[in-house]
Amino acid sequence: MPVLPSPGEIEAARTPAGGWKRDQLAVWGVSWPPPKGWKDELIGRREAARQEGAPPPPPSPAPTDFAQETFDFG
Numbered sequence: 001m002p003v004l005p006s007p008g009e010i011e012a013a014r015t016p017a018g019g020w021k022r023d024q025l026a027v028w029g030v031s032w033p034p035p036k037g038w039k040d041e042l043i044g045r046r047e048a049a050r051q052e053g054a055p056p057p058p059p060s061p062a063p064t065d066f067a068q069e070t071f072d073f074g
Helices: 007-012 022-027 038-051
Strands: none
16 A cells, blocks of 8 residues: 655655655655646545544655754754
């Protein structure tokens, strides 16, 4: 079963050029090249799964080249 990411996870997986990698789309069950409307369809599948009482899917792992800034609010 493919991972169903949140809208935020979809946007966070964008490459610096603004697209998505083929292997990341494959993890989500999206064919290559991605068809028109693939993001809306993926989000719709996630929402349908949540409405059916299924627990939310686990978050997808961050890309290996992902670097997150940390902030110290202390």
